[in-house]
Amino acid sequence: DRISLWGGRFADGPDDALAQLSKSTDFDWRFARYDIAGSRAHARVLHTAGLLDDAELAGMLTALNTLEDRVVSGAFTAAQADEDVHSALERGLLEIAGADLGGKLRAGRSRNDQIATLGRMYLRDAARTLAGGVLDAVDAFIDQAEAHRDVPMPGRTHLQHAQPVLLAHHLLAHAWPLMRDVERLVDFDRRAALSPYGSGALAGSSLGLDPEAVAAELGFAGAVENSIDGTASRDVFAEFLFVAAMIGIDLSRPSEEIIVWATNEFSFAVLDDRFSTGSSIMPQKKNPDVAELTRGKSGRIIGDLAGLLATLKGLPLAYNRDLQEDKEPVFDAVDTLTLLLPAFTGMVATLRFHTEKMEHLAPRGFALATDVAEWLVRQGVPFRVAHELSGEAVQLAESRGVELWDLSDEDYAGISEHFTPAMREVLTTRGSIDSRSAKGGTARSAVDAQLERARAESARL
Ligand code: ARG
Numbered sequence: 001d002r003i004s005l006w007g008g009r010f011a012d013g014p015d016d017a018l019a020q021l022s023k024s025t026d027f028d029w030r031f032a033r034y035d036i037a038g039s040r041a042h043a044r045v046l047h048t049a050g051l052l053d054d055a056e057l058a059g060m061l062t063a064l065n066t067l068e069d070r071v072v073s074g075a076f077t078a079a080q081a082d083e084d085v086h087s088a089l090e091r092g093l094l095e096i097a098g099a100d101l102g103g104k105l106r107a108g109r110s111r112n113d114q115i116a117t118l119g120r121m122y123l124r125d126a127a128r129t130l131a132g133g134v135l136d137a138v139d140a141f142i143d144q145a146e147a148h149r150d151v152p153m154p155g156r157t158h159l160q161h162a163q164p165v166l167l168a169h170h171l172l173a174h175a176w177p178l179m180r181d182v183e184r185l186v187d188f189d190r191r192a193a194l195s196p197y198g199s200g201a202l203a204g205s206s207l208g209l210d211p212e213a214v215a216a217e218l219g220f221a222g223a224v225e226n227s228i229d230g231t232a233s234r235d236v237f238a239e240f241l242f243v244a245a246m247i248g249i250d251l252s253r254p255s256e257e258i259i260v261w262a263t264n265e266f267s268f269a270v271l272d273d274r275f276s277t278g279s280s281i282m283p284q285k286k287n288p289d290v291a292e293l294t295r296g297k298s299g300r301i302i303g304d305l306a307g308l309l310a311t312l313k314g315l316p317l318a319y320n321r322d323l324q325e326d327k328e329p330v331f332d333a334v335d336t337l338t339l340l341l342p343a344f345t346g347m348v349a350t351l352r353f354h355t356e357k358m359e360h361l362a363p364r365g366f367a368l369a370t371d372v373a374e375w376l377v378r379q380g381v382p383f384r385v386a387h388e389l390s391g392e393a394v395q396l397a398e399s400r401g402v403e404l405w406d407l408s409d410e411d412y413a414g415i416s417e418h419f420t421p422a423m424r425e426v427l428t429t430r431g432s433i434d435s436r437s438a439k440g441g442t443a444r445s446a447v448d449a450q451l452e453r454a455r456a457e458s459a460r461l
Contacts (some may be wrong), residue, residue, distance in 0.1 A: 005087050005111075025078035027328055028085040034118040035089050036068045038197060041217035042109055042209075045198075049208040051108075056101055063097035084324075085118075086111045108207040109200065112231040112319040116196040119326060121218060123240045124192050126334045127185040131461070133341035134182050134247055138458050140348040141175040141254075145451055149444065152429045153268070153358035154367060161365030164429045165442040167358060168451065175454055177250040182461045184243045191239065195220035196230030202318035203227055232318040234308070234326045241305040244333040248298030251344050255291035258351065262288050268358055272350035275343070290347040297336050304329035363429045366394045368404055371426040371435065381418050389416045 007013075014022070040061060047057040067089065070076035082088035094102040145168035155165035195218055198204065198211025204227040205211075211223035224230035261268035271288055279285035311325045369390045376386035392415045397404050405427040412419035425431055437443035440450070 005083070005090065005106075019081070019083075022083050024084045024324055024327070025082050025088055027331060028115075029078055029088075030327075030331065031085050031115075031118040031122060032071045032089060033068060034121045035085055035114065036064055036071070037121070037218060038114055038117055038214070039089070039093070039105060040064050041214040042197070043105060044217065045209040045213050046104070046107060046207075048210065048213065051207060052104060056104065059097060059101050060105060063093055063102065066096050067092045084111065084115075086114055108205040108209045109197070110202075110231075112201050113196045113199040113227075115323075116199070116231050116233075117218070119234075119237060119330070120192045120195070120220075123237065123330065124189055124219075126330075127189055127192070127240065127243075130244070130247070130334070130337055130341075131182045131185045133337065133345075134178050134185075135458055135461060137251065137341060137345045137348065138175045138178045138182075138454075140345045141171050141178075142451065142454050142458060144348060144351065145169075145171040145175070145447075145454075148353060148355065149447060149451070151353065151355045151358055152362040152433055154361050154365065155442070161361075161367045163367055163370055163442075164362040164432050166433060166444065166447050167353065167355070169442040169447050172447070172450055172454055174250070174254045175458075178247070179454075179457055179461060181243060181247045181250055184246070186461070188236070188239050188243055190221075192236045193221040194224045194230075195222070196224050196227075198223060199227035199230035202231050228318045232315070232320075232323075234312055234323060237326050237330055238305065238308050238312065241301070241308055241329060241333055244337060245298070245301045245305045247337060248294075248301040248340075251340065252295045252298040254348070255288075255294040255344070258291045258347070259288045259295070262286075262291075267354055269354065270352045271347065272352070275347040275350055288347075290343045294340050294344050297340055301333045301336055304333045359429065363405075363427075363432070364403060366397065366404060368427055368429075368432055369394050371432045372404065372423065374435075375423050375426045376416075376418055379418055386418075389418065392416075393419075 043052060043057055043060040043064070046052045047054070052060060067076065070092065071089075076092050078085070078088040079091070082091060090102070090106065093105065096102070148167040148171065151167040152164045153167045153170060154161045155163045155170065195211065195215035197214040197218065198209055215221070215223040258269060258271070260266055262271055271286065271290075273286075275290050277287045277289040279287065308326060308329045311322055315322055372393060373383065373386040373390040376389060377383050381389070393404055393407060393412065396411060396415070397407055400406075405424070409419075409421050412423065426435070434443045434445075437446050439446060
């Protein structure tokens with residue numbers, strides 16, 4: 001009987017087509033060491049409950065250690081006939097411990113509570129690793145911001161020139177969402193930190209096993225409150241995937257900007273050779289493939305999330321085999337981000353900026369029109385009127401093909417008597433930037449303070 005976990009009531013083994021469909025070892029083998037850790041904890045509660053004596057516990061733990069060594073060395077792997085990681089490892093345990101002792105381990109647990117627990121163990125570790133990778137990207141933005149605290153650039157809305165900002169301010173605007181993503185991973189962990197082990201198939205265990213003891217040994221904060229919920233829910237997986245998708249999206253937005261900045265037309269940034277690629281036919285090409293793959297793969301992670309949500313929708317309680325579909329999207333998201341993050345971070349850390357070009361363009365396209373309107377407001381002009389008068393100045397300058405500072409004092413006086421030559425003090429990039437000095441603004445003083453808080457937040461997370 002090739003599927004030894006449940007042969008008893010069957011007269012015949014599964015058809016090949018079913019066996020192929022059912023098999024998950026190609027992907028769930030990733031859980032092998034978590035499964036063995038769970039088995040160790042389970043052996044201990046069986047012992048505490050009097051279902052294994054001292055010698056049996058010692059023999060079981062030794063056998064599990066041997067099994068783990070063989071898994072790590074590659075000496076033991078899943079066989080064709082193994083349905084999933086649990087069946088494979090049970091076969092391995094029986095080979096080492098013998099059927100009499102090895103056969104005692106399965107009492108009071110089900111693959112349903114096992115898989116739900118192993119998934120959470122995996123996700124909690126993955127969240128920690130990913131958070132480290134995201135914080136590296138955050139630090140790359142913070143370092144670049146620190147190095148460019150005095151560089152004005154055109155701030156945009158609708159991709160149109162809006163108001164001048166500091167390059168540091170813009171770069172830090174990419175760091176904060178990523179720090180919130182790390183915070184989301186930390187918060188996710190509070191919900192993932194409850195162990196379903198002991199839920200059994202769905203109704204809990206009758207053998208006097210202590211789920212809290214298993215939970216503690218496996219590094220959880222506690223055991224789940226409800227065995228049906230413990231085995232049937234995957235919202236924690238979906239939450240993880242949402243955060244993974246959000247990380248992808250938060251990496252894709254600077255990627256898009258870097259792609260645009262690296263164009264000949266923008267020429268705001270130059271990619272380091274180590275983080276750009278060439279063309280097989282066009283010798284001059286230097287392509288932003290890291291940024292494009294980041295942008296592209298972020299869509300794939302959204303697909304992972306959407307796929308799992310579709311799997312979960314409408315599933316009745318408790319465990320259904322549909323839930324086996326929870327693993328591949330999660331693995332795909334983790335693998336994708338694991339590949340992306342170091343490349344993305346390297347790209348950002350090595351980006352060089354054409355700061356003169358940025359500074360030259362910062363006030364152009366009438367980006368100081370808001371400053372003109374706000375100057376009028378400080379002279380007591382209602383904003384509605386000030387907006388109108390500044391707009392007239394823009395129209396006049398545009399009709400002549402010049403910028404606001406090219407209009408003469410007479411031009412301004414002709415638009416309104418509220419305009420005096422003193423207004424020219426705000427017609428400079430520096431004046432505009434330095435005036436926005438309240439918390440969160442783009443003035444050098446505000447950005448310096450922001451930078452310090454960003455560093456502290458990154459270090460705290
Ligand atoms: N391999 C399954 C999964 O990944 C766990 C086994 C539960 N199988 C079952 N027939 N109850 O979800």
